[in-house]
Amino acid sequence: MDTRKLQKIVVNALEDIKGKDIEVINTAKLTSLFERLVIATGDSNRQVKALARNVQDKVREAGAEVLSTEGEEAGEWVLVDLGDIVVHVMQPGVRLYYNLEELWQTTPAQRRKVAEQAAAG
Numbered sequence: 216m217d218t219r220k221l222q223k224i225v226v227n228a229l230e231d232i233k234g235k236d237i238e239v240i241n242t243a244k245l246t247s248l249f250e251r252l253v254i255a256t257g258d259s260n261r262q263v264k265a266l267a268r269n270v271q272d273k274v275r276e277a278g279a280e281v282l283s284t285e286g287e288e289a290g291e292w293v294l295v296d297l298g299d300i301v302v303h304v305m306q307p308g309v310r311l312y313y314n315l316e317e318l319w320q321t322t323p324a325q326r327r328k329v330a331e332q333a334a335a336g
Contacts (some may be wrong), residue, residue, distance in 0.1 A: 216277065216278070216279045218250050218251060218299045218300065220277075221274070221277075221279055221297060221299060221300055222239060222251055222253070222300060224273050224274055224277050224279070225253050225270055225273075225274065225297070225300060225302055226239065226253065227273070228266075228269045228270045228272070228273040228274070229253070229255045229266055229269070229270065229302075229304070231269055231273075232257075232262065232265050232266045232269045233262070234255035234256065234257060234266050234304065235255065235256040235257070235258070236254075236255065236256045236310075237253065237254070237255045238253070238254045238255075238316055239251055239252070239253050240252040240253075240254070240316065240319045240320055242319055245319065249298065249299055249300060249301050250299045250300065251299065251300045251301075252300075252301055252303070252315070252319050253300060253301070253302045253303070254302075254303045254304075254305070254310065254315055254316060255302070255303070255304050255305075256304075256305055256306070256307055256310050257304055257305070257306060258306070258307070259290075259306070260289065260290025260291060260306065261290065263290045263291065263292070263293055263304050263305065263306055264287055264290045264293065266293075266304045267284065267287060267293035267295050267302070267304045268287075270295050270302055270304075271284065271295060274297060279297065280297070280298065281295060281296070281297060282296040282297065282298055283295075283296045284296070290306075291305070291306050291309050292304070292305045292306070292309045292313075293305075303315060
């Protein structure tokens with residue numbers, strides 16, 4: 216399935232269950248493992264699980280494959296691997312702590328430069 220179409224299905228599935236702060240990061244130039252990273256927040260473990268489950272259901276309904284899912288037991292952070300897209304659904308504290316947006320939106324050289332500036336400043 217086309218990555219843009221799959222991305223739209225994922226974002227719509229997250230919006231259906233009131234996922235918050237949905238962010239799509241194009242990782243095509245950063246890694247060959249996947250093309251998009253989708254991050255969303257759920258307010259409770261119940262909502263995180265429901266968001267991840269809805270993504271899986273909608274992707275399967277569209278005829279695409281869900282490769283794997285991790286973290287559904289606890290519901291603090293659920294990862295849904297769709298191949299070209301990896302979806303992270305997290306509770307607010309977990310999302311803040313791991314800060315995946317910053318990790319994936321900058322190159323290693325940019326992160327080093329920021330760290331060096333912080334150390335010098």
